[in-house]
Amino acid sequence: MGFCGAGYNGMQIQTEPGIKTIEGTLFNALVKVGAVSKDNADNPTKVNLGRAARTDAGVHAAGNLVSMKVITAIPGVDDFVGRVNEELPPEIRLWGVVRVQKSFNARTSCDSRKYTYYFPSYLLIPPKPESGLFEALRRTGSEVPSHPFWTKLEANSTLENDLAAKRAFRASPEQVQALRETAKKFEGTHNFHNFTVGRDFSDRSTQRHMKLIEIADPVVYGSTEWISVLFHGQSFMLHQLRKMMSALVLTCRTGTPPQIIEELYGPRMVFIPKMPALGLLLEYPIFDTYNRRIVTVNEKLQPNDEEYRPPIDFEIHREAIDQFKQEHIYTRMRAIEDREAVFDAWIRSIDAYSGNDLSYLSSKAVIPPSAIIRKGERRPDPFREKRRFDSTTFTAGGNDIAAVEEQEFEEEGEVTLNKAQLADLEG
CATH class of the missing domain: 3.30.70.580 (Pseudouridine synthase I, catalytic domain, N-terminal subdomain)
Structure with a gap:
């Protein structure tokens, strides 16, 4: 389905x-x-x-x-x-x-899953000079990349004018290549404890295997350029994809070397914000092991035999699926962004932050002591996420860019779910 x-x-x-x-x-x-x-x-x-x-x-x-x-x-x-x-x-x-074997279990029989994340390329524009994040990174001695985008804007430019300019932005081949080089750091088996919630470095369940990350060439729809990122992994923990996307985008836009992703697999705990839920799409689950097993079962059977078990293959529905994606998912997703500027509000909430939680985004590609989170120790000026970015449903006609900027920040509370409950929340 x-x-x-x-x-x-x-x-x-x-x-x-x-x-x-x-x-x-x-x-x-x-x-x-x-x-x-x-x-x-x-x-x-x-x-x-x-x-x-x-x-x-x-x-x-x-x-x-x-x-x-x-x-x-x-x-x-x-x-x-x-x-x-x-x-x-x-x-x-x-x-x-598809009729399956009695031993079939939809979750445990699934070998891997494919997800796509879809975002406007203007998120790759480096932080605005003199913004909170820009100044915070300068305090760490990082070389924050300059970009002609900001020098072309008038000093008294409004939020609406800024947004129009962002939508006219087109990612350079170098920026897309930087995305691809950084995304390669996700492939393979790693400890993704920093890319979820409620899990420690020592928890073996944080070891996850990413088969492939593919970044498509940018495509323009309307006035905005979009980039899609395909994730093919065995399984994903709660919020893992949105945090992986955030680390990918923030690393590239700040000029942080790809090696920072490897640092995030280490034992030190840091904060990685979640990208908006709006851009996330489950492509489909994959059942290769099950399909190989039923080949043996079907060897001497015909498709109309009672014991015959067809393979599970979403690709035979490709034409209908692609049409559905365009009509009911991507068109709607782009319309919401055009109307509500969700991604712009998210990146401005990132750039407004001047604390230390994101100080690992630097040209040094190391996690400084100021960015490390220690359990039970309250840190000064923690990043607070907006619950608005967890939503994909927005009221039509409710766009007010200035009001979005001023919305109250809410910090994600302590996760009290046990391992079984967290496992049930996985994608």
């Missing part, structure tokens, strides 16, 4: 009544068409409902997989997928149904 997550409280079905989720909407549609019996309609656990990747509130998926026991031979229904889609809203689409 695929979905636009805007307006939904995440992927996973909730026990509390009235909470709108992707799985809840799908389950209700399956009940209506007779794919779930009346005896099982009151509780999804009766049909062993599971998912390959859990997505947070508002996050989109071009492809995700839900496993459950369903009735596919429904009297009067010749096209199961088409009939279910009739009961689903247009922002949720069922791509296909």
